[in-house]
Amino acid sequence: MTQSVRFGRRAALGGTTLLVLAAAASPARAQAEPVSGEVTIWSWNVAAEALRAVVPAFNQRYPGVKVTVEDLGNQPVYDRGLAACAAGGSGMPDVYTVENHESEVFWARFPDCFRDIKAMSADEPALLQRFPAFKLADLTIGEKVYAMPWDSGPTAVFYRRDMYEKAGVDPAAIETWDDFVEAGKKVVAANGEGVKFASTNADSSWFRMLANQNGCSYFDEAGESVTINQPGCVAALETVGKIAKAGLFQAADWGESLQAINGNKLASAVYGGWYEGSVRAAAPDQSGKWGVYLMPAQERGGNRAANIGGSSLAIPAASKNPEAALAFVNFALGTPEAQIMQLKASGLVPTLPEAVNDPFVKEPQPYWGGQPVWQTIIGTLPDIKPARGTQYFAEADNVFLTVYTDFLNGRGEAKAVLDQAADEISGATGLPIKE
Numbered sequence: 001m002t003q004s005v006r007f008g009r010r011a012a013l014g015g016t017t018l019l020v021l022a023a024a025a026s027p028a029r030a031q032a033e034p035v036s037g038e039v040t041i042w043s044w045n046v047a048a049e050a051l052r053a054v055v056p057a058f059n060q061r062y063p064g065v066k067v068t069v070e071d072l073g074n075q076p077v078y079d080r081g082l083a084a085c086a087a088g089g090s091g092m093p094d095v096y097t098v099e100n101h102e103s104e105v106f107w108a109r110f111p112d113c114f115r116d117i118k119a120m121s122a123d124e125p126a127l128l129q130r131f132p133a134f135k136l137a138d139l140t141i142g143e144k145v146y147a148m149p150w151d152s153g154p155t156a157v158f159y160r161r162d163m164y165e166k167a168g169v170d171p172a173a174i175e176t177w178d179d180f181v182e183a184g185k186k187v188v189a190a191n192g193e194g195v196k197f198a199s200t201n202a203d204s205s206w207f208r209m210l211a212n213q214n215g216c217s218y219f220d221e222a223g224e225s226v227t228i229n230q231p232g233c234v235a236a237l238e239t240v241g242k243i244a245k246a247g248l249f250q251a252a253d254w255g256e257s258l259q260a261i262n263g264n265k266l267a268s269a270v271y272g273g274w275y276e277g278s279v280r281a282a283a284p285d286q287s288g289k290w291g292v293y294l295m296p297a298q299e300r301g302g303n304r305a306a307n308i309g310g311s312s313l314a315i316p317a318a319s320k321n322p323e324a325a326l327a328f329v330n331f332a333l334g335t336p337e338a339q340i341m342q343l344k345a346s347g348l349v350p351t352l353p354e355a356v357n358d359p360f361v362k363e364p365q366p367y368w369g370g371q372p373v374w375q376t377i378i379g380t381l382p383d384i385k386p387a388r389g390t391q392y393f394a395e396a397d398n399v400f401l402t403v404y405t406d407f408l409n410g411r412g413e414a415k416a417v418l419d420q421a422a423d424e425i426s427g428a429t430g431l432p433i434k435e
Contacts, residue, residue, distance in 0.1 A: 037321040046346035058338070062328075077097060098314055100139070100310050100389065104138055104391045105393060114315065117148050118145040136149060148312055149333070150351075156377045158275060160286075160289055176296050179296060185248070213305065226396075227434045234414050258279075272309045274347055356378055403421045
């Protein structure tokens with residue numbers, strides 16, 4: 001989801017059980033389950049909308065469970081979760097939404113604040129292994145799995161067909177980031193004052209997308225060393241610098257970017273698949289004017305896949321109704337029909353295998369000019385490389401943002417800037433810098 005819509009904060013289907021799949025195959029059995037009571041969920045934005053979309057179908061199977069989805073906003077969910085866990089879990093909901101790249105902050109600092117989903121689903125633990133490694137990496141500590149994987153954020157370029165056409169730019173010819181920059185110059189020049197080619201903010205999303213594309217991150221996959229100054233990360237920062245230097249970025253927060261889209265001032269958006277629902281909601285009158293193409297590669301023939309954002313659902317240890325909470329989580333994340341409901345409602349990209357292969361994924365989408373955009377976006381999932389946020393994500397992100405701002409303002413070269421960041425992150429976390 002839900003890539004983080006937390007722009008500007010500084011401190012966006014896994015394991016289910018055969019019980020769920022059996023329930024999907026046998027509604028009578030599901031309805032017979034003696035589960036009742038109230039379930040409160042904390043979430044935000046399109047993620048909250050997606051969960052609300054499945055409640056009626058869930059209640060057909062579990063009529064005795066009342067589900068309340070509270071849209072608190074991305075930042076408040078994170079902050080309130082940390083505060084509640086620090087207070088021993090007091091005040092936590094029955095189901096908590098957590099972004100994957102930040103989730104290890106909770107598991108490491110508050111290992112007793114959440115239930116072990118794997119233990120709760122002990123009758124069928126093997127089902128957890130069916131889901132992509134990149135979605136489970138942040139959720140697994142030893143033998144425990146602290147949350148159920150939900151959506152992913154495979155990146156793509158959402159673009160205005162008419163603005164590209166006015167500039168004579170064919171998106172099919174944009175294969176590399178250098179192509180992207182040259183195309184951006186043409187689109188900006190052709191579409192008048194105030195139009196920008198892409199949007200950015202004072203957060204690390206652009207860097208993390210491109211670094212993930214190159215198989216690089218703040219830390220290595222084991223979470224044991226600092227890797228932010230490795231070649232893949234350096235190349236990512238250099239690319240962001242090229243886009244900025246060409247004057248293609250609109251500096252805007254989440255809401256301002258959507259306003260620019262609605263006001264015909266933004267020609268492209270490079271984000272995770274969850275942004276599809278945001279574009280549709282922000283500019284319903286632009287139906288047919290938008291399209292999607294693959295994220296450009298560093299070089300011709302290179303990788304055109306990355307992930308940004310995506311969340312999971314956890315069940316706090318303090319939940320007053322854990323059985324009903326698990327029933328909802330299993331239904332919402334562990335049944336293909338519920339996953340497709342959320343894809344249709346809010347553009348949340350499933351990673352549950354049955355949902356990924358659903359016929360709807362291949363259907364032409366009217367808003368997107370009849371393009372089967374989900375086939376394009378979801379088709380990149382096999383090429384996404386795992387990336388660990390680790391318990392030190394907040395510290396690393398804060399360090400990076402300081403040097404990132406300097407870099408975008410023309411101070412320093414990419415390698416030197418990231419060497420500095422690596423030194424500071426190593427000092428803050430105690431982890432060695434990978435040679």
